[in-house]
Amino acid sequence: MPPVLSAHHLNKYFYDPTKFQVLKDITFEVQAGDFMAIVGKSGCGKSTLLYLLSTMDTAYDGEIEMAGTKLTGRSQDFLARFRNEHLGFVFQFHFLLPEFSALQNVMLPGLKLGKYPEKExxxxxxxxxxxxxxxxxxxxxxxxxxxxxxxxxAIARALINDPTIIMGDEPTGNLDRANGDNVFSIFRDLARKGQTIIAVTHDPDFAAGTDRVIEMSDGMIIASYENPVQ
Amino acid sequence: MDLHIASQIAQTHLTAKKRQTLVAMLGVTFGIAMFITMISFMQGVNQFLEDSALDASPHIRLYNEVNTQRPSLIEQLNPGRFNVVYHQKPKDEQSRIKNGLTIAERIEREPGVLGVSPQVATQVFYNNGPIQLSGTISGVDIDRENRLYKLYTRLKSGSLNALKTNPDGLIMGTVLARKLNVRVGDKVTVTTPKGTTRVLRVVGTFGFGVGTVDNTRSYGNLSTVQEMLQRDPSYITDIHIKMIDPLQALPFGQKLRATYGYYTEDWATANTAILAGEKIRNMLTYVVSITLLVVAGFGIYNIMNMTVINKIKDIAILKATGFDARDIIAIFLLQAVFIGFTGGLMGLGIGFGISYLLSITPFDAGDFLSIKTFPVIFAAKYYVMGLLFGVITTILAGYFPARKAAQVDPVAILRG
Known part of the structure; x- marks a missing residue:
């Protein structure tokens, strides 16, 4: 079975204030149904990596392929369309549109996709x-x-278009213990149903509960291991 | 791009900040209201002045200019030599148009001509006891003159028919009549430049609302004025012509000049000052209106810019969840267009209200001007123009913030 996401030799530089290599030759693959955590210390480049994978950051060297589509060098409009259809996001600071109801927030990406009529x-x-x-x-x-x-x-919104991958940037980072556990168990349930999830986290409990962990340091993958099946 | 979702989001943004939306709208509203009021009023004034000037003057006046500038005989015989002639007198030329009545009849048959009135115009003194006032008398066929100038609507007292039954009748400008202190039935002694005098009876007064006419002119019978000047019944000095379309007067006048060899003067030349005033007022209207709209536009620009900055997180989320640059532009442009359109419509309403109030406001213009209220024109095209200006201004003012919104980098915002 081909991987649902593959990253080949990703390099990324920050130029401000001085040239600095954040990601160094990152190569890895994600299989469909994986529940994967990217961990590492603050500043190790894990969030930067996630935003490359999210297709929102396009300034990098290397190649990203997702759901059989090569994403490197595509136009912004193509990528927007691709995100809408294949990706769901959960951010650290919840990020809903405040003027809209919870239901409308969840519906918006679905309406944008236009696959189903509004009622559906x-x-x-x-x-x-x-x-x-x-x-x-x-x-x-x-x-x-x-x-x-x-x-x-926000998780419900990420799910609305039945995405290929859900990406989370510290999805429990801004929540207290009880809410964090609650959110994690939702992720765990989704993963059990076959949803592919990639989450950046520095919460060791969260990482321990996933299927697979990639550990980063100084822009490089220093370890990649499978957690024992729970 | 899906306009439906974009408009839904735009609508939510607008209704979430009702006060801000209203303030932005009011900017456009006042701009457009002012534009409508100004243009309706200015055009009303233009129309009024043009009408009163055009009504009182012929479209084309055909006359014989007696030229005092002529070369002396010796100059003609010895051109280029050192010839000196002191104080040469003009030739005793008659200012008549030869075959004037025949020419008038021929012009009347031309297509596009509304009416022709051949007449004898002369300078005179009006004597009333010790008072002497200079003025003019036009000897006319009153029916023809009436056809050209609708004299019956200008009549302040007396009647036009009285002139036909009374050969010594005189219809006098109102202001002149007041200065001479005469009313219908009173007698006036008139002295011509030839030195002859004649007693005429005032049978009516008229007012065009144009000072230079009401102040000096009287109408008499053509034959009476010819007699006063001791001329024959074919003596004609002026032919006044009215066209069906005033704009045709200019080429037609040139044609007449070429055909008959007499001088012609058209209404545009005769009323250059009025036409120039019209241009200046138009310019003023547009400058003021556009200034107001630009100010309103900057108001919208500011408010939209603030909205974009306030909503920068929302924009990042929308982009992250798959909305592309065009969706974002549509969301913010729709808000601007809504503000412009609604504000513009309110402006049209208020502009109409103010114009209407102006049009019923009493205005005492004195004897000269024949209006009771301010002249205002209500024309649909000004309203279409106003709305168009309003919407274009807001689109321009909304586009730049919208483009800025579309260029937001979601990564920079979402990473916090």
Missing amino acids: VEERAMEKLRLIGMADFARKPASKLSGGQQQRV
Whole structure:
């Protein structure tokens, strides 16, 4: 089975204030259904790597291929379309659109994809909210939700288009213990159902609960290992 | 690009900050309202002045210019030599148009001509006791003159028919009549440049609302004025012509000059000052209106810029979840267009209201001008123009912030 994501010899430089190599010859593959954590100390380049994989950062050398599509050297519009269809994001600072209700936040990427009529997108969004236990808050404005609730809605939003990969940048980083555990268990459930997930984290408990861990230091992968099956 | 989602997001942004949206709209509203009011009023004034000037003057006046500048006989015989002639007098030329009545009849048959009035115009003194006032008398066929200038609408007292039944009748400008202190039925002694005097009876007064006419002119019978000047019944000094289309007067005048060899003067030349004033007022209207709209545009630009900065996280999220640059531009441009369109529509309403109030405001223009209220024109094209200006301004003002929004780098924002 071909990998769902493959990165070949990724190099990236920061030029401000001085030229500095953040990523050094990163090469790895992710198989469909993997629940993978990228760990490492602050400044090791793990977030930078994630944003390269997310297709939002296009200034790098090397090659990224995802879901059988080569993503290096594509136009911004193509990449936007690709993100919409194949990627779901969960960020550290929840990041919902505050004026919209939880349901609308989840629906927006679905409406943008335009694969289903609006009515059906709404049903699917409700279904995703039910999946993460947020169905009761569907009509509430996002700005009225707590941090943990917002992060769960963000996961539902990431799921709306049945993405190939869900990417998380410290998805539990800004949450207290209880909410963090809650979010992690949602990820764990999704992974069990076959969802591919890549998450950057510095939470050792989170990393220990995943299937596979890539450890980075100074822009290089220094270790890659499988966690024992739980 | 999906306009439906973009408009949904734009709508949510607008309704989330109602006060800010309203303030941005009011900028456009005042700009457009001012534009509508100014242009309706200015064009009203232009139209009024043009009408009153055009009504009182012929489209084309055909006349014989008696030229005092002529070379002396010796100059003609010995050109280029040292000839000195002191104070040469003009020739005793008659200012008549030869075969004037025949020419008038021929011109009347030309296509595009509304009416022709051959007449005798002369300088006179009006005597009323010790008072002497200079003025002019036009000897006319009153029916023809009426056809050209709609004299019956200009009549302040008396009647036009009285002139036909009374050979010594006189229809006098209102201001002149007041200065001479005469009313209908009173007699006036008139002295011509030839030195003859004649007693005429005022049978009516008229007012064109143009000072130079009401102040000096009287109408008499053509034959009476010819008699006063001791001329024959074919003596004609001026032919006044009105066209169906005033703009045709200019080429037609040139044609007449070429055909008959007499001088012609068209309304545009005769009223250069009014036309120049019109151009200046138009310019003023546009300058003021465009200034207002530019100010409103900068208001929108500022507010949209602030919106983009406030929403920079939202923009990053939208881009991360697959909205492309065109979607983002559409979201913010739609907001600007909505502000421009709604603000513009409100502006049209308020502009119409102010114009209407202006058009019913009493305005005492004195005897000269025949208006009771401010002249205002209500024309659909000004409203279309206003709305168009408003929308174009807001699109321009909204485009730059929208483009800035589209260029937001989501990575920089999302990494925090």
